[in-house]
Amino acid sequence: MTRKSLTELREEMRAVARGEQKAAPLPAAPLLAALSREALELLGILLREHPATVTELVTLTGRSQPNISRSLQLLAKYRLIRLVKDGREVRPEPIAKVLRVDLATGTYETTPSGAAA
Numbered sequence: 316m317t318r319k320s321l322t323e324l325r326e327e328m329r330a331v332a333r334g335e336q337k338a339a340p341l342p343a344a345p346l347l348a349a350l351s352r353e354a355l356e357l358l359g360i361l362l363r364e365h366p367a368t369v370t371e372l373v374t375l376t377g378r379s380q381p382n383i384s385r386s387l388q389l390l391a392k393y394r395l396i397r398l399v400k401d402g403r404e405v406r407p408e409p410i411a412k413v414l415r416v417d418l419a420t421g422t423y424e425t426t427p428s429g430a431a432a
Contacts (some may be wrong), residue, residue: 340422346393347416355379357386361396361409362428368404394425 319327341383344361356393357376366372369387373380390396399406411425 328342338423339379341393343416343421343423346414349389349393354390355388357383358390358395358409361407362412367402368406370404372407378382403411 323413326341327336331338357372360366360375364375366375368382369380371382372387376383378386387396387398387405391398392414395409395411397408397410399408412428413426414423415426416423
């Protein structure tokens with residue numbers, strides 16, 4: 316990936332906001348390091364079962380609540396899920412259904428969970 320000046324980054328962000336260009340792909344290495352077997356299992360459960368709360372997700376996985384919460388925070392950091400507060404509960408919602416990694420450039424893009432793959 317090439318370095319961009321602050322002015323170039325600002326113009327790129329504005330063009331994306333106006334819909335004139337797609338957002339640049341994100342670096343893949345940190346994401347790939349975060350996608351453990353447990354994280355992939357969690358994503359699969361979110362996409363298949365649609366749990367309404369973290370508590371329900373704990374029941375579905377048999378993992379502890381702190382463990383699930385840490386995993387969800389990491390998945391949210393990489394924009395694979397969104398955590399929605401609903402009163403005192405938190406509802407995990409998948410954002411991405413498909414993940415494409417470009418090994419040549421070391422970047423990734425996601426396909427939204429509601430879009431066709």
